[in-house]
Amino acid sequence: MRDIRQLVTECFTAQGLMHTLGTRLVSVDPGEVHIALTPSPALTQQNGFVHAGALTTILDSACGYAAMTVAPDGYNVLTVEFKVNLLRPALADEFLAIGKVVKAGRTLTVCTAEVIGTRDGETKTIALMQATIANVALQA
Amino acid sequence: MRDIRQLVTECFTAQGLMHTLGTRLVSVDPGEVHIALTPSPALTQQNGFVHAGALTTILDSACGYAAMTVAPDGYNVLTVEFKVNLLRPALADEFLAIGKVVKAGRTLTVCTAEVIGTRDGETKTIALMQATIANVALQA
């Protein structure tokens, strides 16, 4: 496990957008990765809710890193495509994206993810993703 | 047309994430909106390309604003869902998201969008979106 966690942490740290949005890598397990986001005025759409683009960023990264934990040695991952449903206004004290591998293949991995919002001790599902991630051979 | 442009511009200006990512509202026409993004280290994923989350942000906003230009008076718009295909590495000098209304309904509008990347005078399609936007009555 140590290697997977280190691999994902290094990759996460290298992503400029993760810093810009203030996201945090919460946990890395085989086939499952959690990423947190704290709302701020820098992330809003016109109603003061968190923008779908910011939610998608943590959903996509949670899926991509979950796929990375099961990718063959010597492979990096690249998102092929995803679909997002926004279930409720993104209004919470804290958001957590949970990405999980549904099917790991040799070249393609399918993941699902959800964003859970916590507010006043209550949790609600804010958004759902279904995504396809490709394994890409690292160049020697 | 003046009102639609003003409406979209005010809404765009009110979105914190648009400022954070450095996006620019380029044009507003009935059923079509263009939004530009200049790459920077603040927007990258681990390979130095622009993160899918940043591309999705301008795709989603271009679709949402295109839907807003055809929404009935007294209605705001809210993204229901979208699907994004990433066609190529997001490597360009400049990105332009072009959102277009395909079908405007009373309660739901369907849009498509693409991100065009320009580099050394050449343009390429980087990403494709197909999205559903809801019309939501403004509260009096």
Next chain:
Amino acid sequence: MRDIRQLVTECFTAQGLMHTLGTRLVSVDPGEVHIALTPSPALTQQNGFVHAGALTTILDSACGYAAMTVAPDGYNVLTVEFKVNLLRPALADEFLAIGKVVKAGRTLTVCTAEVIGTRDGETKTIALMQATIANVALQA
């Protein structure tokens, strides 16, 4: 529960395509509907596997009927959109589509569904759907 089951059964029976493909309504519970499909040469693609169109038909119907079980009185349902991932070749003795409501709204309901294939006593997930269903007022 009796009414929901009757409502869904009547609607299912009225769908010509359900008969043409030989699908069977297996169970109707609040927020969850199961539909079965037995493979036959009438349903194949070129490799002899069941065609994605046939799998999508039972996925879409399972989602639509699951949404129908939680729709307000006097409302019918209509699929707005869906996204399907095909995880494995559709090779099994029997397929079961399981549709579940994730979030029931006043006008829109979000569902997920999967097709489970059973072969030689083993089960595998063959396909995944994420769908948006609209509640539509019945005309008096």
Next chain:
Amino acid sequence: MRDIRQLVTECFTAQGLMHTLGTRLVSVDPGEVHIALTPSPALTQQNGFVHAGALTTILDSACGYAAMTVAPDGYNVLTVEFKVNLLRPALADEFLAIGKVVKAGRTLTVCTAEVIGTRDGETKTIALMQATIANVALQA
């Protein structure tokens, strides 16, 4: 072009579901394939409109065959995933699915497709697809 047309025609003829639904291969050009469907009671949902599953079948096949026309020699195609928006009730005298390649890659091809319905001489877009197709090496 003769070979591509023959390849697609043979594959189409080998698909049981195409016969069951009564679809017709209308045209095969590099990167673009057209498939027609005539409505009948065998294809309906509960309102008498053509079922989304039947529309998806011709959308998916139009995309898959369009991808096949640009696949490398010795490769077959397999649908990875698709997303469909249903824009209007599927009520027409005739439906035509038009599938087009947007980006052909070595291992993955991205296509879009639409279903056009013709009724009383008027045409309307009924459904939209955005799809990912994989090139799969034929076994020797």
